Amino acid sequence: MWDSSKCNLCGDCLTRCLYVDYDKSKAAGDIKLLMEGKPADILYKCVTCCACYEYCPTGADPFDLILKMQEQTHAFPISKEGVGMFGLAPTIPSRVTEGDADKPVLSLCVMQLPEGAVEGQMFKGMPVATGGDFFCYVGYMHAGMESPLAQNAKKFIDNLAALGREIVFLHDDCYAMVDAKVKDYGINVPFKYMHILEYMRNYLRDNQSKITRLNKKVAYQRPCASRFTPGKDVFVDEIFELIGVQRPSRKYERETALCCTGAFVRVYPQLAAEVQAKNVDDAIQAGADALITLCPMCDRVLRKPTAEKNLKKIYITDLCRMALGEKDFPD
Ligand code: SF4
Ligand code: SF4
Structure with a gap:
């Protein structure tokens, strides 16, 4: 929940946002306006990726402030049908x-x-x-x-x-x-x-004799909601270690992960196509054999952009099942 007493107007939340090109002064200026209950440009540019919740070093929760102001001003241009x-x-x-x-x-x-x-x-x-x-x-x-x-x-x-x-x-x-x-x-x-x-980390750790290591490199699509619970990223690393897959370092992962675009694909379709392309290209350039999804929405949204660039897309439970011999890694 937004806590103005924790905000020192450092601007990190919006200078780190991957969907605007803000300097510190613009970032602090927009946050100040919102704190005063006034509209700011970020309300009309924010794609609701939740990342600034994680970027704020003091725990002030700027995303909550932005979201509440978006709701108040109807700034996020989603249709009634949406x-x-x-x-x-x-x-x-x-x-x-x-x-x-x-x-x-x-x-x-x-x-x-x-x-x-x-x-x-x-x-x-x-x-x-x-x-x-x-x-x-x-x-x-x-x-x-x-x-x-x-x-x-x-x-x-x-x-x-x-x-x-x-x-x-x-x-x-x-x-x-x-x-x-x-x-x-x-x-x-x-x-x-x-x-x-x-749960899967525990199962795999307790059943290591059943695992055949996959010896693959995979990129991981971190869901937006993981911004609120980043501590569990360690389980992804442990699962990958147990099943013998490497998570190559790339530009858009962990804190700098891009949204799958499910949050805004109907609202900003052109931007969504650009973000999808950047994300998939980044995984390919990192040498990934596949892109791994956790959120079913990410899985659905990224089906087409990965297929268009011949990057395999695998749901994370399926990846574990492949290591347990229940499925084949796709050719
Ligand atoms: S909300 Fe956090 S990151 Fe943003 S300006 Fe305030 S203290 Fe800095
Ligand atoms: S929620 Fe995402 S898009 Fe919106 S301001 Fe925060 S980091 Fe930027």
């Missing part, structure tokens, strides 16, 4: 499948996954929760809106708590809500939870 798509998510019928009594529940939110993404030995026997009751509302950030998160966070937590089990979150947005955003709203999380990356 916002309406988020409104449909809570109406998707919910379902919790049967599973083994000793297994945590795998929560999928309302995401459509690549086929077979949660099949195989890693997920065998896990109950699976899907549908509107388990929608985290974090996607509304990409509609330039914050209030739906605040209004629905408690309901989201209560629905998960009612499952009465430990939860494993596949969707990075849900994990961001549970691990970070609820603190803004003063909500306690009354259940144990972990991110799917930690």
Whole structure:
């Protein structure tokens, strides 16, 4: 949550933003205007990638300030139909499948996954929760809106708590809500939870004899919501180490990762095409054999731009399943 007392107007948030070309003076000037409740240029240029949350060295949360002002001024030019798509998510019928009594529940939110993404030995026997009751509302950030998160966070937590089990979150947005955003709203999380990356790291670490190292280089598409929970990036590195894949250093990764463009592809299509091309070219130049996705939205959005440049795109659970001998690495 935005905390003006922590802001020293250093400008780092917007000088590091990959979607504007701001110097320190312009950055500090825009933040100052927003602090005073006045519109600033950044409201009309921000693509809602969440990165400035992570860039701010004092924890002032400038993205929250920008998002609230975007909502107030309607500065993010998303159509009514675009916002309406988020409104449909809570109406998707919910379902919790049967599973083994000793297994945590795998929560999928309302995401459509690549086929077979949660099949195989890693997920065998896990109950699976899907549908509107388990929608985290974090996607509304990409509609330039914050209030739906605040209004629905408690309901989201209560629905998960009612499952009465430990939860494993596949969707990075849900994990961001549970691990970070609820603190803004003063909500306690009354259940144990972990991110799917930690779950898979644990499984692979405990079943190393089943792993055949892949000996590949892969680039990782970091989801926007990971800006709120950057500490779990270590699990990506540990998984890659366990399955024998190298994460080559490249320009757009970790803190300097580009958005997959799912946040703004309908709003700024030309910019989205340019960003997609920069991202895929960067992975290719780094020598990656494939681009690995975690967020199902990133996976869908990057399908076409990777295919056009002959870069393989692999969902992260599938990559692990390849190391477990359940799937082949694509030719
Ligand atoms: S919000 Fe953070 S990064 Fe931005 S100007 Fe203030 S202190 Fe600096
Ligand atoms: S959310 Fe992303 S695009 Fe928007 S100002 Fe922050 S860093 Fe820039």
